Amino acid sequence: MNAEPQDGTVGKALSVLDAVAEKGGPVRFAELLADSDLPKATLYRLLQTLVSQRMLTLDADTGTYALGPRLMRFAHAAWSIASLGPIARPHLDALSAEVDQTIHLAQLDHGQVLYLDKRNAARPISMFSDAGKIGPAYCTGVGKAMLAHLGAEALDEALAQQSWFAHTSKTRTTAEALKADLATIRVNGFAFDDEEHEPGIICIAVPILTEAGQPLGAMSITSSTLRHTLQELQGYAPNLIATGRAIAAEAATWRFRTPNKPH
Amino acid sequence: MNAEPQDGTVGKALSVLDAVAEKGGPVRFAELLADSDLPKATLYRLLQTLVSQRMLTLDADTGTYALGPRLMRFAHAAWSIASLGPIARPHLDALSAEVDQTIHLAQLDHGQVLYLDKRNAARPISMFSDAGKIGPAYCTGVGKAMLAHLGAEALDEALAQQSWFAHTSKTRTTAEALKADLATIRVNGFAFDDEEHEPGIICIAVPILTEAGQPLGAMSITSSTLRHTLQELQGYAPNLIATGRAIAAEAATWRFRTPNKPH
DNA sequence: TAGCGAGTTCCATTATTTGAAACTCTGTTT
DNA sequence: AAACAGAGTTTCAAATAATGGAACTCGCTA
Numbered sequence: 001m002n003a004e005p006q007d008g009t010v011g012k013a014l015s016v017l018d019a020v021a022e023k024g025g026p027v028r029f030a031e032l033l034a035d036s037d038l039p040k041a042t043l044y045r046l047l048q049t050l051v052s053q054r055m056l057t058l059d060a061d062t063g064t065y066a067l068g069p070r071l072m073r074f075a076h077a078a079w080s081i082a083s084l085g086p087i088a089r090p091h092l093d094a095l096s097a098e099v100d101q102t103i104h105l106a107q108l109d110h111g112q113v114l115y116l117d118k119r120n121a122a123r124p125i126s127m128f129s130d131a132g133k134i135g136p137a138y139c140t141g142v143g144k145a146m147l148a149h150l151g152a153e154a155l156d157e158a159l160a161q162q163s164w165f166a167h168t169s170k171t172r173t174t175a176e177a178l179k180a181d182l183a184t185i186r187v188n189g190f191a192f193d194d195e196e197h198e199p200g201i202i203c204i205a206v207p208i209l210t211e212a213g214q215p216l217g218a219m220s221i222t223s224s225t226l227r228h229t230l231q232e233l234q235g236y237a238p239n240l241i242a243t244g245r246a247i248a249a250e251a252a253t254w255r256f257r258t259p260n261k262p263h
Numbered sequence: 264m265n266a267e268p269q270d271g272t273v274g275k276a277l278s279v280l281d282a283v284a285e286k287g288g289p290v291r292f293a294e295l296l297a298d299s300d301l302p303k304a305t306l307y308r309l310l311q312t313l314v315s316q317r318m319l320t321l322d323a324d325t326g327t328y329a330l331g332p333r334l335m336r337f338a339h340a341a342w343s344i345a346s347l348g349p350i351a352r353p354h355l356d357a358l359s360a361e362v363d364q365t366i367h368l369a370q371l372d373h374g375q376v377l378y379l380d381k382r383n384a385a386r387p388i389s390m391f392s393d394a395g396k397i398g399p400a401y402c403t404g405v406g407k408a409m410l411a412h413l414g415a416e417a418l419d420e421a422l423a424q425q426s427w428f429a430h431t432s433k434t435r436t437t438a439e440a441l442k443a444d445l446a447t448i449r450v451n452g453f454a455f456d457d458e459e460h461e462p463g464i465i466c467i468a469v470p471i472l473t474e475a476g477q478p479l480g481a482m483s484i485t486s487s488t489l490r491h492t493l494q495e496l497q498g499y500a501p502n503l504i505a506t507g508r509a510i511a512a513e514a515a516t517w518r519f520r521t522p523n524k525p526h
Numbered sequence: 527t528a529g530c531g532a533g534t535t536c537c538a539t540t541a542t543t544t545g546a547a548a549c550t551c552t553g554t555t556t
Numbered sequence: 557a558a559a560c561a562g563a564g565t566t567t568c569a570a571a572t573a574a575t576g577g578a579a580c581t582c583g584c585t586a
Contacts, residue, residue, distance in 0.1 A: 010309075
């Protein structure tokens, strides 16, 4: 049922975490057992271990498991240390002040788009509610902007991981159709999402590239067909591209900075 | 060096993640080896597994490890499913609109304060905190508000995990001094942080309690001594308490809601 | 009272993890 | 140019931890 490699006990433990995460709510032991191919006793001990490690919580009253708080600590550290988030933050703030539009920052993970930060037109705060969310790569602006700058082998691997679901009538549902679009994106330096993911939602996105041309992430301005045309969105391109370059430049120096002493 | 239980391979893997997180930046293998009490080959294979599972990333150029993107996915799920975050969000928005001050939402984890959400005042005061960030319980408003409503045995366990560092001259640095404060907090229904964590920073906090009186989390309004006195902050108490009750009421029904079907 | 489903424990078997040592690089010193 | 040193990687028999079938304990229900 699962094509992923297992990597022994650790892999199994993580797949259990995945199973709990996918449930979208508190889960009973029997439910997990039914979904999993692990034997009863094995799953049971794995759950015990994960609870003891605070990766899961067990509600004693209802006998249900949920994801644990320790994951949020890890994620905070991951965002702060290992993502574009902190570097991009001031740039997003500046861009947000300039263009009063919805802005997304994302990176590529496992062939999918992982959102790192967000600015809303009205509300100015970003939290886990936005960061950590995942979305498809083949039909979003940020996704396509990054795919367009992947090497041949990495691209094929990523394309193999797409679901190719036709979210709208405009969604590109084959690798060939997408590759043609990616070629255009590479030439233009920016990507459009022309209602490919949600009807009425359009966006323009730019990649954030290393000096070697590898995509570190991407950034987008989102709007609706009621408020903008693609032509109008294209007006943001120079600003977006400049911001993307600025973030990339900082990221290049960041990669070699001295690690902080803890405490 | 580590008093935590190991729980076999899974525990070791998580302690490696902790080690990487604590470094605050990309880490080389040799560095981790020096800090860890694991033998070279064991640590090496553990790292390989974690990279293969995308819990860590390995920068091939520099040979450094960093926390992986999969952690952010998990955290997003944890926040959405297993925390007060989504329930409290609209309430925080409303409160934020009403009182233009810095607001925090937190829960207790492993004797420490884990921040879940935040709202900034229009003119934000200088301090940083974000979802996933942790802080001390014994000298923060939210921390004390929660400790005040812990049962005797849970309280003692939590108090044993405090560092009792005197961040300021006003910090309570003994369990006895803190317990006296907690008694007052229990009577009042709210807690003050009177520059106990940072000089010049004060706050008022209320717990979010189950019907049984157990703390699910806490909420605070933060300001500085330049802008408010404790007396003035106390004016927010009724509003905070009402919001806390509203969140608690929703949380009670939430616990029994039907899980979402994924996709 | 018997039956059932959910959760928990047991323990001999089995497979994985272990870790000292050897090896391979790459860059530096004599 | 050869020797060295440091960092990372691989090997393999021994030791250990994970496995999972089965038995057990609850709390309910018929």
